[in-house]
Amino acid sequence: MVPGIGTKVVFERNELDRLITALRERQYRVVGPTVGEGAILYEEMTSSADLPAGWTDSSQPATYRLNRARNGRVFGYTLAAQSWKRHLYPPRQRLFRAERAGRGFRLSGGGGDEAPMAFIGVRACEMAAMQVHDRVFTQDGFTEPGYVRRRQAAFVVAVECAHAGATCFCASTGTGPAVGPGYDILLNEILDAGRHVFVATAGSEKGGEILAGLSCRAPAAAELSAAAAQPASAAAEQQRRMSADAAGVLSRSAESPHWDNVAGRCLTCGNCTMVCPTCFCTSVEDVTDLSGDIAERWRNWDSCFTIDYSYIHGGSVRQSGASRYRQWITHKLASWQQQFGTSGCVGCGRCITWCPVGIDITAEVRALEDREQGR
Numbered sequence: 001m002v003p004g005i006g007t008k009v010v011f012e013r014n015e016l017d018r019l020i021t022a023l024r025e026r027q028y029r030v031v032g033p034t035v036g037e038g039a040i041l042y043e044e045m046t047s048s049a050d051l052p053a054g055w056t057d058s059s060q061p062a063t064y065r066l067n068r069a070r071n072g073r074v075f076g077y078t079l080a081a082q083s084w085k086r087h088l089y090p091p092r093q094r095l096f097r098a099e100r101a102g103r104g105f106r107l108s109g110g111g112g113d114e115a116p117m118a119f120i121g122v123r124a125c126e127m128a129a130m131q132v133h134d135r136v137f138t139q140d141g142f143t144e145p146g147y148v149r150r151r152q153a154a155f156v157v158a159v160e161c162a163h164a165g166a167t168c169f170c171a172s173t174g175t176g177p178a179v180g181p182g183y184d185i186l187l188n189e190i191l192d193a194g195r196h197v198f199v200a201t202a203g204s205e206k207g208g209e210i211l212a213g214l215s216c217r218a219p220a221a222a223e224l225s226a227a228a229a230q231p232a233s234a235a236a237e238q239q240r241r242m243s244a245d246a247a248g249v250l251s252r253s254a255e256s257p258h259w260d261n262v263a264g265r266c267l268t269c270g271n272c273t274m275v276c277p278t279c280f281c282t283s284v285e286d287v288t289d290l291s292g293d294i295a296e297r298w299r300n301w302d303s304c305f306t307i308d309y310s311y312i313h314g315g316s317v318r319q320s321g322a323s324r325y326r327q328w329i330t331h332k333l334a335s336w337q338q339q340f341g342t343s344g345c346v347g348c349g350r351c352i353t354w355c356p357v358g359i360d361i362t363a364e365v366r367a368l369e370d371r372e373q374g375r
């Protein structure tokens with residue numbers, strides 16, 4: 001029987017292979033957490049052997065380590081280094097190709113021929129980040145067709161966090177650790193004495209159909225309560241929080257002397273914007289071959305931390321590091337609200353972990369707040 005939306009079932013750990021196979025049989029390119037380059041990476045996978053069973057990660061400001069865990073937990077890490085943004089809104093995308101044909105040009109290459117993707121292991125903050133991008137890329141008729149196409153075709157297997165990383169703060173941004181709506185299947189991994197199972201919730205008809213093909217049973221009461229306890233336990237572990245008045249503090253802090261303090265530490269490297277699941281700045285470049293017969297237009301990820309990003313005729317608007325950091329954090333936490341009706345931060349903590357000098361977005365807001373209140 002196909003589990004209806006909201007129905008919970010349980011399957012054993014070894015059914016993960018059948019889940020991946022079922023998705024591949026439906027022509028999805030399955031992307032999930034893998035171990036590579038000393039980190040968790042969201043990459044294409046062909047079987048459950050690609051999943052990071054027995055690995056965990058630890059994050060601190062400017063520090064990330066991948067460690068062996070003493071258990072076989074499959075989703076025992078917190079987050080991949082990069083987010084799903086890399087797949088839904090690729091770092092480098094050809095917008096079109098123009099090839100000389102007689103007296104004119106033949107246009108091609110705008111995309112649209114990729115296989116649909118199935119994402120395995122989407123966390124609550126990442127689900128929220130996709131929903132932020134859904135607004136950014138579809139608001140007021142300004143639609144990013146490639147994103148919309150990939151997103152609408154995607155199948156999402158979310159996994160709820162049982163533990164939090166040291167740089168996580170989604171509980172204070174209201175974007176986790178409980179996974180919100182939008183998934184096709186939600187998993188809670190239960191690993192205790194002699195038991196390694198997944199409590200699965202169908203979030204869509206497609207999700208229910210996939211679950212119907214696995215060997216599932218009804219959950220025991222203890223399994224349901226273990227799954228339900230996971231988000232609260234992950235929230236209790238979070239050591240950081242974002243101020244509830246972040247938007248107000250930033251709106252009132254344009255002239256704060258604190259920006260020079262941050263600029264004394266910030267390298268304007270743009271790492272924070274690259275790893276952020278919601279940052280979406282891009283630039284466009286045109287390239288041609290030497291004969292002039294072929295021209296291509298490419299869109300590349302860019303960053304408001306580069307001096308060129310604010311270049312208009314005559315020079316860059318934001319010349320100083322202080323003005324560029326202020327731009328990033330004020331847009332993310334304050335003016336994003338006016339533009340898109342939501343914050344641009346989902347509390348994943350990646351910008352803290354991957355900042356080479358450990359600048360912490362929650363601490364910078366707190367410092368601005370302290371200055372404002374004369375503390």
Ligand code: SF4
Pocket residue numbers: 272275276277278279332344345346347348349350351352361
């Ligand atoms: S600003 Fe930092 S914590 Fe917030 S969503 Fe972006 S990377 Fe994550």
Ligand code: SF4
Pocket residue numbers: 265266267268269270271272273305354355356357358359
């Ligand atoms: S805040 Fe950190 S990661 Fe972001 S640009 Fe500055 S140094 Fe780089």
